[in-house]
Amino acid sequence: MGQSSLTRPAGEAITAVPPPESAIIGRRRVGRLQRLSRDKLLVGIGLPGAIALVLFQYVPLLGNVIAFQDYQPYLGITEAPFIGLQNFSFLWTGEASFVNALVNTLILTIIQTVLVFPVPLFLALLLNSLAGERLKRLLQSILYMPHFLSWVIVVALFQQMLGNAGMLNTFLVQHGLPQFHIIGVPDLFKALITTQAIWKDAGWGTIIFLAAISQIDQEQYEAAAVDGAGAWRRLWHITLPSLKGLFILLLILRLGNSLNVGFEQIILQQGPVGLEASEVLDTWVFNNGIIGGNWGMSAAVGLVKMVVGIGLVVGANKLAHVFGERGVYEK
Amino acid sequence: MTTLDQATAKTGAGSRAGKRPVWMERPNPLVQFLKFIALLVSAALVILPFWSVLATSLADKQTLDAAAGGMVMWPGRGLSLSAYQAILSGGVVTRALVISIGITVIGTLLSLAATAGLAYWLSRSRSFAARPVLMLVLGAVLFSPGLIPSYLLVKQLNLLDNWWSLILPVLVNAFNVIVMRAFFQELPAELFESAAIDGASSLTILTRIVLPLSKAVLAVIGLFYAVGYWNAFFNALIYIQTADKWPMALVLRTYVVNQTTIGGEQIGSTEGLPPQLSMEMAILVIAILPILIVYPFIQKHFAKGVMIGAVKG
Numbered sequence: 345m346g347q348s349s350l351t352r353p354a355g356e357a358i359t360a361v362p363p364p365e366s367a368i369i370g371r372r373r374v375g376r377l378q379r380l381s382r383d384k385l386l387v388g389i390g391l392p393g394a395i396a397l398v399l400f401q402y403v404p405l406l407g408n409v410i411a412f413q414d415y416q417p418y419l420g421i422t423e424a425p426f427i428g429l430q431n432f433s434f435l436w437t438g439e440a441s442f443v444n445a446l447v448n449t450l451i452l453t454i455i456q457t458v459l460v461f462p463v464p465l466f467l468a469l470l471l472n473s474l475a476g477e478r479l480k481r482l483l484q485s486i487l488y489m490p491h492f493l494s495w496v497i498v499v500a501l502f503q504q505m506l507g508n509a510g511m512l513n514t515f516l517v518q519h520g521l522p523q524f525h526i527i528g529v530p531d532l533f534k535a536l537i538t539t540q541a542i543w544k545d546a547g548w549g550t551i552i553f554l555a556a557i558s559q560i561d562q563e564q565y566e567a568a569a570v571d572g573a574g575a576w577r578r579l580w581h582i583t584l585p586s587l588k589g590l591f592i593l594l595l596i597l598r599l600g601n602s603l604n605v606g607f608e609q610i611i612l613q614q615g616p617v618g619l620e621a622s623e624v625l626d627t628w629v630f631n632n633g634i635i636g637g638n639w640g641m642s643a644a645v646g647l648v649k650m651v652v653g654i655g656l657v658v659g660a661n662k663l664a665h666v667f668g669e670r671g672v673y674e675k
Numbered sequence: 676m677t678t679l680d681q682a683t684a685k686t687g688a689g690s691r692a693g694k695r696p697v698w699m700e701r702p703n704p705l706v707q708f709l710k711f712i713a714l715l716v717s718a719a720l721v722i723l724p725f726w727s728v729l730a731t732s733l734a735d736k737q738t739l740d741a742a743a744g745g746m747v748m749w750p751g752r753g754l755s756l757s758a759y760q761a762i763l764s765g766g767v768v769t770r771a772l773v774i775s776i777g778i779t780v781i782g783t784l785l786s787l788a789a790t791a792g793l794a795y796w797l798s799r800s801r802s803f804a805a806r807p808v809l810m811l812v813l814g815a816v817l818f819s820p821g822l823i824p825s826y827l828l829v830k831q832l833n834l835l836d837n838w839w840s841l842i843l844p845v846l847v848n849a850f851n852v853i854v855m856r857a858f859f860q861e862l863p864a865e866l867f868e869s870a871a872i873d874g875a876s877s878l879t880i881l882t883r884i885v886l887p888l889s890k891a892v893l894a895v896i897g898l899f900y901a902v903g904y905w906n907a908f909f910n911a912l913i914y915i916q917t918a919d920k921w922p923m924a925l926v927l928r929t930y931v932v933n934q935t936t937i938g939g940e941q942i943g944s945t946e947g948l949p950p951q952l953s954m955e956m957a958i959l960v961i962a963i964l965p966i967l968i969v970y971p972f973i974q975k976h977f978a979k980g981v982m983i984g985a986v987k988g
Contacts, residue, residue: 376803383803386877390796393789394808396846400828401815407824421827467717470710485974486718492966494906496927500959501724503932504731504746511727511746543720562696569698600817608909612932626822633823634913646821654818 411644417637431644442645444620445628452534452605452624460541461598464549465591469583471550472557473575484554487547495608498544502536503527528616537609552594553587560586592669600657603649625649725963732758732956739950746952758953759961762937767918768926768958774838775905775923779965782842782904787897791889794852795881798859809856815849822913829914840914841907841922848903851896858892859885891976898973905965923962931955 380387411431413424434442467487474480490498505511507527516523526532560583568578607626614622623631625645633642664670695701730750731739738751762768796802797809825844834840862885870880886893908924915921921929929935937954948954 379801379803383799383877386796386799386802387804389792389878389881390794390808391792393793393847393852394796394811396789396843397793397815397849397852398811400825400844400846401820401849402811404820404824404828407827408821410823410827417830470714474710474714483714483718485971486721488974489967489970490721492902492906492970493963494908494924494927496906496908496924496932497959497962500927500931501728504728504956504959505724514746547717547721566696566698569700575700611912612908612928615933629822630913634826639823643821643823646823650818650821657817 408643408647410640411647413640415639415643417639427640431640432648434641434645435648441619441623441632442628445623445625448534448622449603449605449624452537453602455534455538456541456605457595457598457602459538460546461595463542463546465553465587467546468550468553468557469579472554484547484550487550489547490544491548493544495544495606495612498540499609499612502540502543506536527613530617530621533613533617533621536613537606540609541606552590556587556590557583589669592664592667596657596660596664599660600653602656603653728956728959728963732953732960734953736950739952746956755949755953757949758957761949762954762957762961767921767930767937768961770919771921771923771926772961774920778838778841778907778922779901779904782846783897783901785842786846786848786900786904787893789847790851790855790896790900791881791886791893793847794855794859795877795885797852798856800860812849812852816853826913835914836916836920837914838920841904841910844910845903845907848900851899855889855892855896858889862888894973895976898969901969902966927958927962931958 407421410421410424412426412428413421414427414430415421415424433439471480471483474483493501503510507513508523508525510527512526513523526536564582565578568582573581603625605624605626607624607630610622610624611627611630614627619631629642629646629649632638633646636642727746727748730748731746733750733754733756734747735751735753735755735757737753738747738749741751763772793808793812797805797812799805829835829840829844834843866884866888867880870884875883906924907922908928911922911925912928915925930937934951934955937948937951
């Protein structure tokens with residue numbers, strides 16, 4: 345094995361006692377079983393994690409079979425009768441509560457992609473152009489923070505600030521002004537959800553843009569400045585084009601998640617607002633499946649949602665390739 | 676220390692006053708001022724709610740009554756810890772706090788061990804079955820199995836209403852595995868070779884060489900796991916049914932978001948309850964505090980961890 349250390353790529357498995365055959369017949373022909381016995385300690389170290397991942401990420405996929413069954417908890421998956429596509433009837437009968445959830449989900453997806461998604465980019469450009477390295481770092485620390493709070497905390501904070509007995513309304517009442525009801529108002533629900541999403545994650549989203557901006561070759565800026573390009577033109581012709589690939593990558597990932605619009609955030613605030621304004625696909629599955637006991641149909645909705653999500657990622661990635669970008673994965 | 680800082684330092688970070696590169700024009704003071712105000716407002720929007728919650732939790736009854744029962748910005752003359760004493764003297768909140776701390780500590784340790792082990796296996800590219808297992812990990816990044824099937828599995832495993840249901844399903848995060856694997860691959864291969872020649876086993880190499888060299892990534896990923904466990908709401912909501920087993924997130928939802936009255940039977944003492952609002956805000960402060968405490972220690976590693984994830988992921 346000594347001679348192979350020159351040709352061995354970095355990161356290759358290293359063992360204390362090399363199998364003697366490897367020196368004679370070459371490493372490529374080392375059999376599967378031999379590799380297993382060689383790496384058994386290594387595999388043993390990694391196996392618990394692999395088992396947990398497979399058990400909780402892949403085994404549940406089998407549970408989707410209940411989407412085709414008349415599943416009842418007391419019967420169990422093995423006993424439940426198959427009923428074909430009956431659970432998917434929401435797709436063609438236009439079940440009202442499902443359509444409502446779908447429409448709300450799509451509206452929130454569009455709002456969040458258009459309004460929430462670009463905010464980190466603006467914030468990053470702003471931070472980057474700011475004078476004073478110390479101040480910049482302090483602001484970054486502050487703006488990253490909300491990302492680490494749970495939705496329960498964020499929702500509670502918003503209630504205390506904007507609720508009917510919160511900071512804002514107490515202030516308004518004390519100064520003899522009319523109250524401004526925000527929390528619990530169906531018409532403002534989507535605006536509230538969006539504001540919360542921006543408050544929580546916009547700062548954190550800047551981290552990746554700031555890292556990308558710091559990688560841009562500074563000589564480009566210098567050359568552009570020498571040629572007479574002002575700050576705006578440098579931004580438009582150097583900074584933004586350099587971030588295009590990253591922006592598209594993030595947009596694809598966002599698309600894949602586009603049917604997930606904040607389950608925790610919405611379920612926490614659904615009570616006072618009512619289902620019509622607040623129900624989205626995820627909460628529909630929860631309310632009808634786990635709460636309502638309509639297992640088969642909820643699993644069917646979840647399955648359709650998953651397939652659409654995967655389809656969106658693959659489709660968006662194709663589109664990125666068409667436009668000459670790298671996308672998430674290459675083909 | 677971070678990639679970000681190094682990069683800015685290397686390129687001269689033209690932004691600092693006086694160190695502006697010669698080609699850059701003098702910044703317009705008005706524009707600078709507007710930018711500064713915009714960022715200041717963003718920072719204030721983040722800080723003010725925290726400040727107000729902290730102030731209200733410390734305010735005594737008189738101050739709160741003067742504010743018509745609403746939130747205050749200053750706790751007033753007499754700082755009062757009675758809200759904290761009340762909720763920490765036993766009862767619902769104290770129990771939830773102990774449960775959440777237990778789940779966070781045990782969960783984070785187990786998650787880090789499982790993630791590091793798996794990442795180590797996959798980082799040695801010629802190791803047994805590394806390729807197909809890596810594909811499984813990548814697949815798990817792209818999709819999640821869905822609510823109903825996950826619930827049925829946890830039910831099938833008899834983990835309902837059991838604290839392990841808050842740990843095992845989220846034990847390994849696929850994205851974290853990929854980040855850690857990328858980090859391990861960056862370590863110089865010569866180190867492993869020389870250790871292997873000296874007769875070190877994979878386990879020894881992992882514990883004596885790989886992990887000590889990976890403190891930065893372990894810190895960041897440990898923080899992500901810890902925050903995840905501490906904040907866990909969704910799984911607790913669907914898997915934990917008995918109120919006695921609630922972690923902090925469910926207590927927060929019940930008493931702070933839904934504003935269920937906190938009576939004497941919920942907390943140890945029945946006499947002289949502090950104002951409801953103070954107690955609610957004290958619960959909120961206790962839920963936020965651990966995150967605020969670990970945050971500064973880990974924060975310097977953020978850029979590095981995220982960059983590796985972005986470039987290699």
